[in-house]
Amino acid sequence: MADEAFIEVDGVEKVFDVRRRTGFLKRERRRVRAVDSISFRVARGEMVGYIGPNGAGKSTTIKMLTGILTPSGGRLRVAGIDPSRERTRLAHRIGVVFGQRTTLWWDLPLIDSYRLMHRMYRIPDARYRENLDRLVDLLGLEELLDVPVRQLSLGQRMRGDIAAALLHDPEVLYLDEPTIGLDVMSKARVRTFLRELNAERGTTVLLTTHDLQDIEQLCSRVMVIDHGRLVYDGALAGLHEVGESERTLVVDLERELPPIEAAPARVVKVDGPRQWLAFPASESAAVLVARIAADYPLVDLSVREPDIEAVIARMLRTPADPPGPPVEDAGQVIS
Numbered sequence: 643m644a645d646e647a648f649i650e651v652d653g654v655e656k657v658f659d660v661r662r663r664t665g666f667l668k669r670e671r672r673r674v675r676a677v678d679s680i681s682f683r684v685a686r687g688e689m690v691g692y693i694g695p696n697g698a699g700k701s702t703t704i705k706m707l708t709g710i711l712t713p714s715g716g717r718l719r720v721a722g723i724d725p726s727r728e729r730t731r732l733a734h735r736i737g738v739v740f741g742q743r744t745t746l747w748w749d750l751p752l753i754d755s756y757r758l759m760h761r762m763y764r765i766p767d768a769r770y771r772e773n774l775d776r777l778v779d780l781l782g783l784e785e786l787l788d789v790p791v792r793q794l795s796l797g798q799r800m801r802g803d804i805a806a807a808l809l810h811d812p813e814v815l816y817l818d819e820p821t822i823g824l825d826v827m828s829k830a831r832v833r834t835f836l837r838e839l840n841a842e843r844g845t846t847v848l849l850t851t852h853d854l855q856d857i858e859q860l861c862s863r864v865m866v867i868d869h870g871r872l873v874y875d876g877a878l879a880g881l882h883e884v885g886e887s888e889r890t891l892v893v894d895l896e897r898e899l900p901p902i903e904a905a906p907a908r909v910v911k912v913d914g915p916r917q918w919l920a921f922p923a924s925e926s927a928a929v930l931v932a933r934i935a936a937d938y939p940l941v942d943l944s945v946r947e948p949d950i951e952a953v954i955a956r957m958l959r960t961p962a963d964p965p966g967p968p969v970e971d972a973g974q975v976i977s
């Protein structure tokens with residue numbers, strides 16, 4: 643069923659008790675509401691971006707979805723399973739990749755980690771071999787299988803981690819910053835792979851990232867969390883509109899000229915023959931470039947996308963959504 647809810651999150655919250663030393667014998671006890679009554683549904687086969695500023699509650703949500711953390715309240719189901727109650731059963735149906743940490747054995751050749759996972763997940767032999775061959779091929783791992791993980795580059799290691807997370811054919815993949823620190827080629831390779839995985843296998847993907855291009859190229863839907871609350875759930879284009887976000891056109895002219903006039907774009911910086919023009923992200927860059935090219939002696943140009951932080955910051959600044967209560971470490975402090 644196409645619209646079957648595979649991930650169900652209803653009024654889920656997570657409150658941490660934090661003790662902090664405030665004097666010689668004084669300790670202060672605080673409660674941090676890291677996730678504050680969020681609700682959403684993800685259908686089987688969807689690819690959804692989950693974004694927000696640092697400390698917003700993204701990792702806490704993912705940890706609850708994997709069963710590592712137990713929610714303080716609300717109801718949560720993944721594939722009909724309550725993650726914190728049946729963590730092991732769920733582990734056979736989900737895959738997790740943390741960009742900043744590896745699940746591979748550091749000192750062992752890559753293939754040995756896969757062999758260990760074969761046993762840990764009790765993957766039937768034929769299925770393991772078939773999946774391994776396919777993943778090695780798609781992710782270009784052939785040459786790397788005998789290399790100890792600690793000798794792999796970040797991009798190679800990331801591809802190795804993604805393969806590890808998929809050896810047992812999970813129905814859902816949680817990706818936490820899968821392209822962080824990767825060069826342009828490695829990012830492209832990882833994104834292409836994820837698109838193919840989703841198209842061919844219908845794998846549901848929940849993606850946490852600070853890279854707007856990850857979302858643009860992979861996700862039709864994006865959810866934004868801020869101070870533990872879900873503040874946006876919809877298409878990326880809609881997020882640009884709500885946030886009135888802007889892209890930047892960097893233009894190199896033949897010579898120094900007065901600021902270019904091309905409303906609604908406006909010049910925000912000039913450095914010799916180079917000018918920076920900000921324009922609404924919802925406007926077509928092609929139309930703007932054609933207009934400038936017709937009126938000005940253009941040598942070169944590039945378009946810069948807004949980063950996620952900028953989009954979210956603008957969105958959260960709208961008058962309809964005033965700033966939240968005082969926060970410490972970005973989580974919402976409730977007492």
Ligand SMILES: Nc1ncnc2c1ncn2[C@@H]1O[C@H](COP(=O)(O)OP(=O)(O)OP(=O)(O)O)[C@@H](O)[C@H]1O
Pocket residue numbers: 658659660674675676694695696697698699700701702703970971972973974
């Ligand atoms: N184990 C914990 N004990 C106490 N507080 C915690 C714990 N884990 C997270 N927090 C707090 O909960 C809030 C949300 O943290 P979380 O790691 O979920 O944010 P995040 O959106 O993943 O941030 P980042 O983008 O920086 O990884 C933060 O204020 C954090 O300090």
